[in-house]
Amino acid sequence: MTTGSTIRPARAKAPRLNPGRAAARRDGFWPWLFVLPLLGGIGLFYLWPIIQTFYFSFTEWGVFGGNTFTGLDNYVRLFADSQLYSALGNTLLYTAIVLTGIPIAVYLASLLNTPGLRFASFYRVLFFLPYVAMPTAVAMVWRIIFNGDFGILNYVLSLVGIDGPYWTSTPGFAMLAVAIVGLWSSLGFSMIILAAGLKNIPPELYEAAELDGATPWRRFTSVTVPLLTPSIFFVLIITTISSFQLFDLLYALLGSSNPVLPKSMSLVYFFYSQGFVSNDKGYAAAIAMVIFLIIGVVTVLQFRFQKRWVNND
Amino acid sequence: MKKPSTRTAATRTALGLVSALGVAALVAGCSSGSTAAPSGDYEAAAKDLAAEITYGVWDQTQVDAIDANIAEFNKEYPNIDVNVNVTPWDSYWPKLQTQASSDTLPDLFWMNGPNFQTYGGAGKIEPITGEVDADAIDPANYPEALNDLYTIDGVQYGVPKDYDTIGLWYNTEIFERAGVDVPTDDWTWEDFDSAASAISASLASEGIYGAAGGMDGQTSYYNTIFQAGGEVISDDGTESGYDSEATEAGLQFWTDLIESGGSPSIQQLSDTPAIQWFTSGKLGMLWSGSWSRTAVAESEFADVIDVAPLPQGEEQATVIHGVSNVVAASGKNKEAAQALQVFLASEAAQQQQGDMGAVIPAYAGTQQAFVDSAPNVNLQVFVDATEYARPYPVSANTAEWNAFETELLPDAFAGDVSVGEAAKSLAEKMNTVLAK
Numbered sequence: 001m002t003t004g005s006t007i008r009p010a011r012a013k014a015p016r017l018n019p020g021r022a023a024a025r026r027d028g029f030w031p032w033l034f035v036l037p038l039l040g041g042i043g044l045f046y047l048w049p050i051i052q053t054f055y056f057s058f059t060e061w062g063v064f065g066g067n068t069f070t071g072l073d074n075y076v077r078l079f080a081d082s083q084l085y086s087a088l089g090n091t092l093l094y095t096a097i098v099l100t101g102i103p104i105a106v107y108l109a110s111l112l113n114t115p116g117l118r119f120a121s122f123y124r125v126l127f128f129l130p131y132v133a134m135p136t137a138v139a140m141v142w143r144i145i146f147n148g149d150f151g152i153l154n155y156v157l158s159l160v161g162i163d164g165p166y167w168t169s170t171p172g173f174a175m176l177a178v179a180i181v182g183l184w185s186s187l188g189f190s191m192i193i194l195a196a197g198l199k200n201i202p203p204e205l206y207e208a209a210e211l212d213g214a215t216p217w218r219r220f221t222s223v224t225v226p227l228l229t230p231s232i233f234f235v236l237i238i239t240t241i242s243s244f245q246l247f248d249l250l251y252a253l254l255g256s257s258n259p260v261l262p263k264s265m266s267l268v269y270f271f272y273s274q275g276f277v278s279n280d281k282g283y284a285a286a287i288a289m290v291i292f293l294i295i296g297v298v299t300v301l302q303f304r305f306q307k308r309w310v311n312n313d
Numbered sequence: 314m315k316k317p318s319t320r321t322a323a324t325r326t327a328l329g330l331v332s333a334l335g336v337a338a339l340v341a342g343c344s345s346g347s348t349a350a351p352s353g354d355y356e357a358a359a360k361d362l363a364a365e366i367t368y369g370v371w372d373q374t375q376v377d378a379i380d381a382n383i384a385e386f387n388k389e390y391p392n393i394d395v396n397v398n399v400t401p402w403d404s405y406w407p408k409l410q411t412q413a414s415s416d417t418l419p420d421l422f423w424m425n426g427p428n429f430q431t432y433g434g435a436g437k438i439e440p441i442t443g444e445v446d447a448d449a450i451d452p453a454n455y456p457e458a459l460n461d462l463y464t465i466d467g468v469q470y471g472v473p474k475d476y477d478t479i480g481l482w483y484n485t486e487i488f489e490r491a492g493v494d495v496p497t498d499d500w501t502w503e504d505f506d507s508a509a510s511a512i513s514a515s516l517a518s519e520g521i522y523g524a525a526g527g528m529d530g531q532t533s534y535y536n537t538i539f540q541a542g543g544e545v546i547s548d549d550g551t552e553s554g555y556d557s558e559a560t561e562a563g564l565q566f567w568t569d570l571i572e573s574g575g576s577p578s579i580q581q582l583s584d585t586p587a588i589q590w591f592t593s594g595k596l597g598m599l600w601s602g603s604w605s606r607t608a609v610a611e612s613e614f615a616d617v618i619d620v621a622p623l624p625q626g627e628e629q630a631t632v633i634h635g636v637s638n639v640v641a642a643s644g645k646n647k648e649a650a651q652a653l654q655v656f657l658a659s660e661a662a663q664q665q666q667g668d669m670g671a672v673i674p675a676y677a678g679t680q681q682a683f684v685d686s687a688p689n690v691n692l693q694v695f696v697d698a699t700e701y702a703r704p705y706p707v708s709a710n711t712a713e714w715n716a717f718e719t720e721l722l723p724d725a726f727a728g729d730v731s732v733g734e735a736a737k738s739l740a741e742k743m744n745t746v747l748a749k
Contacts, residue, residue: 063431065414148584149520169583257529258583259723262716276407278713278746 050292057285067282074286084290086263087270090175094266095243097179098186102235105190110224112191113198124195131188139252142181143168146253168254174264178250182243190235197231198224229310237302244295247272267291351436351642353468355443355651363392364649369419370397371405378671385665386656393649413437418641420650424471426462426634426704427711430550433463433470434709439640439647440468441654449655455675458633462704471637472658475672477602478698479536479623479631481505482609486617487597491515496598496621502540502566505598505624509575512597523575524598525587527567527726530718531632531705532587532600538563539703540626550708551747556740563626564725564732572728579727603673603695606687620694633702635675714743 032039057074059067078084112123130138145153146167154164167177201224209219225232247268254261265273271291275284370379376399383395398419400408406428412418413432424432432438444450452460455473463471481496488495491512496505509523526533530545538545543560546553554560570576577590588605590596592612599605600623609618623631638657640650656662663674667682673695674680680696708714717739725735 062435064410064435064437146584149581150585166580166584169580255583257719259579259719260583262720273716277716279410279710280713 053285053288056282057289059282059285061279061281063279070282074283077283078286078290083265083270084287087265087267088294090264091244091246091267093175094179094182094246095240097176098182098243099236099239101183101187102190102232102239105187105194105235106225106228106232108187109191109194109198110220112195124192127191128188130185131192133185135185135248136252138181138185139249142177143253143255146177169258169260171260171263174254174258174260178246178253178264181253182246182249185249186239186242190239193235193238194228194231197228201227226311230312233302233306233310237299240298240302241295244268244291244298267294351439353440353442355441355447355449356648357447357449358390358393358648358652360390361392362390362649362652364646365394365396366420366644366646366649366653367396367398368653369405369409369422370399371402371423373399373401375666375671378666378669381665381669382657382662383653385662386653389656390649390652393652395653416643418643420644420646421638421640421653423474423636424463424639425636426707427715429463429471429637430465430707430709430711432639433465437642438470439642439644439651440470441472442468444651444655445469450658454658454660454677456633456635456677456699456702458699458702458704459635459637459675462634462707463637463639471639472654473675474636474638474657474663475666476633476635476675476699477604477673478633478695478702479532479600479602480620480694480698481623482591482599482601482605482618482620484591484594484597484614484618486614487512487516487521487594491597493597495619496624498622500621500624502537502624502626506570506573506575509570509598510573513574513576517574521595521597522577522590523596524570524600525576525582525590525596526570526600527576527579527723528582528587530715531634532602534564534567534722535632535706536600536623536630537566537626539630539632540623540628541566542627545706546708546714546743546747553714553740553743553747555736555743559627561732561736564722564736566626567726568728568732571726579723583723603683603692606690606692609690610687616689618690620691622694622698629701631698631702632705633699634705636672708747710746710749713746717742717746 056067058069058071060070060073061067108127111117112120112127117123145151148154148164148166148169151164151167153167157164165173167173205223205227206219209223214222245268246266250264250266250269251272254264261269267287268291271284271287274280274287368379368383370376376397379397383397386395387393409418409422409428413435418437424438441450445452450472452469456476459473459476460469463469463473481500483496485495488508492515493508493511496508505524512521512523535545538554538560541559541563543557543563544554545560567576571578576582577585582590587596587599588601588608591599591601592608592614594612594614609615612618622629638654640647640654644650658676660676660679663676664679664682666672667674667679670682670686673683684692684696686692721730721735721739721742724730725732
């Protein structure tokens, strides 16, 4: 019988030290064929453009294509450009503020995980909604909230005697306003990941801690947080990378004709304005490579330091 | 030990292959940059010419009028099929740029001032010289400033389709309550300034301001620069005009207006755009284009709003801008595209555009429908403005120095930096990109 003959040889070969690798060798090109659609896509739409961008960062572009090799000119110009440093500063400030959302998310997630909490899934949906809403739509609503003369935020502040600033049109405050919205909308995503991590903490540990007389706060700091570190680490990496890529929120919240925009540029906005407003695509490619490099270095550093605080047992 | 090394070797081969492919693609990319220079030749198309052409536009609200135009066109050329291709404004220009790079532009398409020289200078569009020589198109029928806008080195590339000019919109009710006389046709800068601060002073408690300004070139400072006798950019588009005294005077106008309290601050205006202040009855006067007609008509103050010519400085001036129809140099059916371009330039076609309320048509004498569209508003102001209108300032890379304007001028209007200082550094930066 056909089925019998295919099963038997496999069984005969089964007792081996390294069955996985052996299987991979025996299967020949078949596994490759199955991953090809994905691999092809990644290669064509991610790896290949990265290689191209790397090359283009050494060229100067005409408006309608065609480029000439100019060596390191773009990089020399870029590192002398004060806009790069102000954009980098703004991006770091934004990232720092958005990252303060992680402790908040940890705390909120553990609250939501309280056994017997009523309407738990309702709250979960509530916190997750900002994440699924379109950034542009979110930005439009926040823009109205932040309005200096007629916005609800300044109205509420005026009730307690504070004269609120023009949030989205004062340098400094503008970045803060963008970061507040960024923090608020990233909270939902972090909480979902962290809530999943919480579910994996064995309840026996809490019972044991309780028997030993630990207070709820002590249980949170000594059981929840240490066992949640792998999830926290994941959230940290993802949030950092997405914060460095800040663009759409900034663009939609401040508006392209806002006078503070040139002073509140993020790195990606700087890339956009050079590449697609000023049509300087070679220079923009150099900016993109710098952004790529910064994110790469930061992520590698995070992986290095994770050994010190992430509990991987 | 053997396995890892074979794997690296395989990876290396793969990478080598990828980079080899890359170099090949790049070399291929370089060679596709050249285009045959456009000739500007024109020969009237035969009435039975059969062709299929594309007409690229960005405004969905004008499609009905365009379809009506094309129906008339097909009575003359029954065998030319026209596909109207609407791309929303935001993606129109990136798309057009890609199409131009690969020489797949629509046969006929809309062009605007800031982008025109980029395409004209690169030989991507066909001059209308042949059509003018054959008397198929007579530029004298359109506002002179618009013809200038679409001309490089004496060669005109686009046929004006419509235009907009800037006027002084005002709310008569606010003027009445503040006890200030409404604007007249011969108002000067001083008249405007004193009215603005008088309104702000007497209605401040209601949060009403006299006027608003300085947020963008077309509706505010380009006009005052021309009125002060200055220029934004030299006529040949090679040198910034920002380092002249007259230009500084045109900018100072807005700094003074804000400082006198006649206008909300730059921050207030970035939070809430001037048009919103005006249509919510919080602003006495607004410098804005003929396009504001719709927003005004929809506001609850529509009945008390009128319009006057801009106040005069050293001279009378307003900025004019308009869309033109251009033929792609790389088109396969140039003859058919030119036939449509000529048809859309005709009095009959533009009259139809105006009658259907799409825009202010560019052809002289076809603007009555626009003027009549709001009987209680003196829209004739915008048509008369063509007599003293100046072309919207552009160069081969308008967007690059526009970015410097938005970066540097608001600080001067807000009074954080002196106008002289801002203008000087703007001129310097602008000259650097113009020299490229």
